[in-house]
Amino acid sequence: MILVALCLAGCAETTLVTNGSKLATEDSNTIPPYKLGKPYQIEGAWYYPKVDYDYSETGIASWYGPDFHGKSTANGEIFDQNALTAAHKTLPMPTIVRVTNLENGRSIEVRINDRGPFKNNRVIDLTRRGAQLLGFEGQGTARVKVQVMKEDSILLANKVGGAQLAYAGEPEPLAGGPKPQAAPAGTVVTQKLPPGQSAPAPAPAQTSASTVQPQASSSVVGLPKPSAQQAAATIPSLNGSVSYQPVKPTHIFIQAGAFLQQSNALKLTQQLASLGQTRVTQARVGTQTFYRVRLGPISKIEDADTLLQQVIGTGQPDARIVVE
Structure with missing residues (x-):
């Protein structure tokens, strides 16, 4: 680009x-x-x-x-x-x-x-x-x-x-x-x-x-x-x-990653807990269930940008902003 x-x-x-x-x-x-x-x-x-x-x-x-x-x-x-x-x-x-x-x-x-x-x-x-x-x-x-x-x-x-x-x-x-x-969006490619x-x-x-x-x-x-x-x-x-x-009303989240193993998602949730409210949500794709780790909701785009960089700084380069 x-x-x-x-x-x-x-x-x-x-x-x-x-x-x-x-x-x-x-x-x-x-x-x-x-x-x-x-x-x-x-x-x-x-x-x-x-x-x-x-x-x-x-x-x-x-x-x-x-x-x-x-x-x-x-x-x-x-x-x-x-x-x-x-x-x-x-x-x-x-x-x-x-x-x-x-x-x-x-x-x-x-x-x-x-x-x-x-x-x-x-x-x-x-x-x-x-x-x-x-x-x-x-x-x-x-x-x-x-x-x-x-x-x-x-x-x-x-x-x-x-x-x-x-x-x-x-x-x-x-x-x-x-x-x-x-x-789901934000999943590491190898997954x-x-x-x-x-x-x-x-x-x-x-x-x-x-x-x-x-x-x-x-x-x-x-x-x-x-x-x-x-x-x-x-x-x-x-x-x-x-x-x-x-x-319709929307909310901003940071998706830190998505995993096939729930234990991996829970581990990442604990790792990111100090950055804010962290949760694990499920997404069904075909016959597979992915466990998504998300932080938020976040009210402002500027705050989402700041939090995204913090999450990336913990070793999650595939973290992304999502809107729902």
Whole structure:
């Protein structure tokens, strides 16, 4: 990513097209080829790019703009602070995601074309225009939900010569085949693998002064062949339309880790007890139960940032901020 300079549902949606929003029409001739990349390391933390059309995660969003306008993004594009694009640590480039500001109910769709953000465990880094449309340009951060738009993402991937690439060096299953179990957000990568399997050794990231450039994976499995109707469809257009969704109360937590063994979770809970209220919650993923260690709730994002660094300082580099 262009490293970040931080500015340190059941009801029907109504839609507003904001006046003056930049028309970001997606043209397969102007979008670089599909790119996933190998695992990479930033400031001691490993990130594992993955194809995940069911991706949905909550957390804290940030934005980046003037300092990086005109520089290269991780997929080779020129960064435009007025476009509806975003940086994400692991999703393929391009992927279309819906970002919802949980504080005001505003929701927009953007295209992933960069890597990051890497500071304070932000879940996504939007352009300045994206932050304006979601209503948090002035405050710099917001509690958000990020969801992959599956059909649009598959269509766009096919249009730019996409392939369903490997996760940690191993190919994703073909359409209709069994899928690997995914652990809850914050789980250490080695715990995501089925019993008896181990992850390949990660490869170091290639970095420049302002850009993380993960390498393309050599393991490729073709995306499902589009139907005639899909093949004739147009590239999704991101035109700055803002949807409004009901606003519900949210709480911020620090997730220090997730474990298959409850005893490991309890051990970590005791280790972190001096930092604040710590609890163990269960999450069912497929046939497995994970035990998540969380601290909170926390009322302010600034306090969550401070506590996150304290937890990381105890030897938990995969700790993250979650919003529920």
